[in-house]
Amino acid sequence: MIFAANFKMNHTRATTKAYLDVLAQKLVSKCSEDRVFIFPPATALDRYEGDFTIGVQNAYMAESGAYTGEIGLEQLEEFGIKTILIGHSERRDVLGEDQALVAEKFAYFKAQGFEIVYCIGEALEVREKGDEAVMAHLLSQFEGIDLSYEKLIIAYEPIWAIGTGRSATTEEISSTHASLKEHFDRPLLYGGSVKPENIKEITAIDGVDGVLVGSASLDVERFSEMIFA
Numbered sequence: 349m350i351f352a353a354n355f356k357m358n359h360t361r362a363t364t365k366a367y368l369d370v371l372a373q374k375l376v377s378k379c380s381e382d383r384v385f386i387f388p389p390a391t392a393l394d395r396y397e398g399d400f401t402i403g404v405q406n407a408y409m410a411e412s413g414a415y416t417g418e419i420g421l422e423q424l425e426e427f428g429i430k431t432i433l434i435g436h437s438e439r440r441d442v443l444g445e446d447q448a449l450v451a452e453k454f455a456y457f458k459a460q461g462f463e464i465v466y467c468i469g470e471a472l473e474v475r476e477k478g479d480e481a482v483m484a485h486l487l488s489q490f491e492g493i494d495l496s497y498e499k500l501i502i503a504y505e506p507i508w509a510i511g512t513g514r515s516a517t518t519e520e521i522s523s524t525h526a527s528l529k530e531h532f533d534r535p536l537l538y539g540g541s542v543k544p545e546n547i548k549e550i551t552a553i554d555g556v557d558g559v560l561v562g563s564a565s566l567d568v569e570r571f572s573e574m575i576f577a
């Protein structure tokens with residue numbers, strides 16, 4: 349299983365370090381087949397010791413240059429970061445990244461050999477139109493994306509389940525994952541209100557290879573509880 353924590357705009361450099369110190373201790377006894385990813389805010393990137401991979405939540409597709417407010421390859425290389433989250437719904441919908449930009453980022457970081465956690469997900473109004481509309485929407489988010497890239501992990505995160513406390517149902521996750529898996533042969537994570545209370549139910553679903561956790565990952569005890577559930 350893959351357990352990924354997306355801190356979003358939470359935690360500082362100090363609290364990330366404290367979190368990872370505790371997590372590193374706990375992960376000494378984790379199952380060797382499980383993989384743990386942490387995506388802290390950019391200000392908390394660093395070289396940390398532990399059985400986890402640190403990734404960046406976003407970066408610009410350039411080594412360095414005149415891109416005010418962005419970080420690029422040069423800043424990531426300082427900390428040995430080779431993992432990136434691309435296509436998160438908050439970047440698409442709140443920060444205005446369209447599919448063309450998302451695909452450009454993907455191509456750039458693929459060319460750099462990054463491991464990419466690529467996010468897709470539909471809004472509630474799409475879900476309410478039924479399975480066909482959901483799949484059409486999700487597949488449109490693969491435009492320009494190389495689904496055969498060997499360092500690709502895909503995360504399905506229905507927007508209506510993010511930060512709402514209301515996860516998708518087992519049936520919704522199961523059928524969406526099954527349909528998605530007809531299009532690629534890569535690990536597929538589920539994200540959206542994953543928490544200790546529902547982790548077992550979600551990871552037991554066929555076609556779920558792991559989880560991408562927001563709110564419930566912010567507390568190291570709760571995140572560890574999920575890894576060891």
Ligand SMILES: O=C(CO)COP(=O)(O)O
Binds near residue numbers: 354511512563564
């Ligand atoms: O967006 C998410 C992870 O990327 C999910 O967030 P929540 O776990 O807070 O619903």
